[in-house]
Amino acid sequence: MNMERYSDFRSDTVTRPTPEMRRAMAEAVVGDDVLGDDPTVQELERLAADKLGKEASLYMPSGTMGNAVAVKSWTQELDEVIVEARSHIYNMESTHMTFISRVNPRPLPSQRGAMDPEEVERNIKPGSVHLPRTSLICVENTHNNWGGAVVPLENLVAIRELADRFGIRVHLDGARMFNASVASGVPVQQYADAADSVMFCLSKGLSAPVGSMLVGPKDFIAHGRRVRKALGGGMRQVGVLAAAGLIALNAMVDRLAEDHARAQRLARSISQLPGIQLDPAEVETDIIIFGFEHPRLTAPEFLEALKVRRVLALPVPQGIRFVTNKDIGDEDVDSAVSAFQDILS
Numbered sequence: 001m002n003m004e005r006y007s008d009f010r011s012d013t014v015t016r017p018t019p020e021m022r023r024a025m026a027e028a029v030v031g032d033d034v035l036g037d038d039p040t041v042q043e044l045e046r047l048a049a050d051k052l053g054k055e056a057s058l059y060m061p062s063g064t065m066g067n068a069v070a071v072k073s074w075t076q077e078l079d080e081v082i083v084e085a086r087s088h089i090y091n092m093e094s095t096h097m098t099f100i101s102r103v104n105p106r107p108l109p110s111q112r113g114a115m116d117p118e119e120v121e122r123n124i125k126p127g128s129v130h131l132p133r134t135s136l137i138c139v140e141n142t143h144n145n146w147g148g149a150v151v152p153l154e155n156l157v158a159i160r161e162l163a164d165r166f167g168i169r170v171h172l173d174g175a176r177m178f179n180a181s182v183a184s185g186v187p188v189q190q191y192a193d194a195a196d197s198v199m200f201c202l203s204k205g206l207s208a209p210v211g212s213m214l215v216g217p218k219d220f221i222a223h224g225r226r227v228r229k230a231l232g233g234g235m236r237q238v239g240v241l242a243a244a245g246l247i248a249l250n251a252m253v254d255r256l257a258e259d260h261a262r263a264q265r266l267a268r269s270i271s272q273l274p275g276i277q278l279d280p281a282e283v284e285t286d287i288i289i290f291g292f293e294h295p296r297l298t299a300p301e302f303l304e305a306l307k308v309r310r311v312l313a314l315p316v317p318q319g320i321r322f323v324t325n326k327d328i329g330d331e332d333v334d335s336a337v338s339a340f341q342d343i344l345s
């Protein structure tokens with residue numbers, strides 16, 4: 001399948017590196033990062049920590065490993081971790097909480113990703129002979145499975161305040177925190193202030209080929225470096241990849257607004273078509289999730305019909321997911337809208 005000929009809405013991870021990234025990768029100054037002397041990785045780790053107003057950061061091969069190292073570093077066996085019921089860390093990361101950290105996840109419902117602080121508080125356990133001890137709360141922003149919803153800063157601050165009262169840590173899965181910031185106008189630093197540690201992805205809307213950053217206090221990152229090595233995530237001349245990460249952070253943030261505008265345009269153009277259950281007002285960033293119920297077509301049949309028309313998207317539990325990204329232009333949105341109209345009306 002020649003992907004160049006498709007309008008690929010499957011994810012914001014499907015982007016190709018920009019020519020500037022390719023050049024920077026070719027010319028990167030590198031060293032052995034496991035031995036601590038890759039200057040390009042060090043520059044990226046410094047930049048990520050500074051942008052978020054935290055002490056230190058660690059370059060990760062994936063967001064999943066970043067989240068797994070965070071959970072492992074903040075918890076002990078016999079602990080419990082409060083998670084949002086639809087969160088990525090709970091549903092989409094191959095159960096690393098139980099597999100690697102051997103802790104018990106406690107999923108709570110939410111309003112579009114925002115857990116009720118009172119309900120969070122009711123679920124905090126001090127630890128006893130019968131009960132686990134709650135040591136960590138995980139939040140997510142933007143919220144992937146809530147259709148890229150921006151979780152309000154006030155909600156995150158309220159959760160952070162009660163966590164502090166109980167001496168519990170907060171980890172922000174900020175895979176798309178830059179999307180949240182661009183959409184809401186809240187600086188990423190303020191989101192980061194509401195958490196002890198943050199993971200964000202360079203490989204999603206920011207368009208780097210590989211990599212995520214785990215950001216937090218110095219001791220936590222120093223420990224996380226050992227956990228990353230134990231999980232097989234120590235990488236050698238990885239400045240070759242970090243060079244693209246630097247461009248992702250320095251040059252690819254502001255353009256996220258274009259992805260959001262295209263997602264909005266697509267949502268508005270398809271929301272009235274037969275079979276599509278979608279409120280365009282709920283599309284806040286680059287992700288569109290809609291329910292699909294059509295008299296003639298199942299969701300898999302609809303996705304197949306789109307594919308024949310060179311439009312790609314993915315099924316999700318709630319229906320179908322479209323994600324805009326750097327390599328989606330206005331013409332791709334037009335093609336998708338025509339394909340929808342063609343198939344459904």
Ligand SMILES: *Cc1c(COP(=O)(O)O)cnc(C)c1O
Nearest residue numbers: 062063064065088140144173175
């Ligand atoms: C993609 C994603 C991750 C994990 O990132 P990978 O690099 O794919 O492992 C974590 N959290 C959220 C919300 C994501 O969307």
